[in-house]
Amino acid sequence: MADTPDEITLTAEEAASLRQGFRYCPRCGREMTDRLAYGRLRRVCSDSECRFVQFIDPKVGAAVLALSDDNRVLLVRRSADPARGTWCLPGGFMEIGETPQTTAIRECQEESGFTVEIAGLIDVYYYENYRGSGVLIVYHGRISGGAAQPNDDADAVALFGPDDLPPDIGFASNLDALARWREGRL
Numbered sequence: 001m002a003d004t005p006d007e008i009t010l011t012a013e014e015a016a017s018l019r020q021g022f023r024y025c026p027r028c029g030r031e032m033t034d035r036l037a038y039g040r041l042r043r044v045c046s047d048s049e050c051r052f053v054q055f056i057d058p059k060v061g062a063a064v065l066a067l068s069d070d071n072r073v074l075l076v077r078r079s080a081d082p083a084r085g086t087w088c089l090p091g092g093f094m095e096i097g098e099t100p101q102t103t104a105i106r107e108c109q110e111e112s113g114f115t116v117e118i119a120g121l122i123d124v125y126y127y128e129n130y131r132g133s134g135v136l137i138v139y140h141g142r143i144s145g146g147a148a149q150p151n152d153d154a155d156a157v158a159l160f161g162p163d164d165l166p167p168d169i170g171f172a173s174n175l176d177a178l179a180r181w182r183e184g185r186l
């Protein structure tokens with residue numbers, strides 16, 4: 001293979017990506033191999049006609065820091081890993097065809113039972129965990145309707161004032177966004 005050098009030193013990111021690689025080509029069904037493509041080692045189809053390249057990208061998600069009229073924040077308790085049993089902002093992964101704002105609104109409805117209106121962007125966070133890397137877009141918003149109804153990845157829903165947040169909050173991004181709210185920096 002002309003584009004494969006004799007010796008390859010993987011970066012940590014490449015090694016992590018290849019662990020998630022396809023074994024067989026999803027386009028033609030032939031075996032996938034490790035090969036240099038577009039500047040780094042990737043999973044590439046072994047078929048010389050197909051040459052499908054698997055790009056392992058960060059997952060993109062959205063969450064919302066939703067406030068009630070009496071300035072309490074809506075949190076859900078996670079019923080699944082990662083961070084099972086901790087409290088966090090309602091949120092989840094984007095689906096094709098959604099804007100990140102739509103994702104945040106949908107996930108809030110699914111996990112908490114509350115409808116929310118997006119008011120603005122807090123920040124865009126990058127993270128890495130055992131599942132790979134991801135980008136989380138965190139909005140702030142106002143609760144506009146609905147009632148507490150935990151579902152999906154959540155087994156409890158509650159509103160917390162700025163001085164009575166639960167001690168077990170998951171995810172560095174959530175801690176940062178909540179700190180900004182408490183300090184009046186939204």
Ligand SMILES: [Zn+2]
Nearest residue numbers: 025028045050
């Ligand atoms: Zn193929």
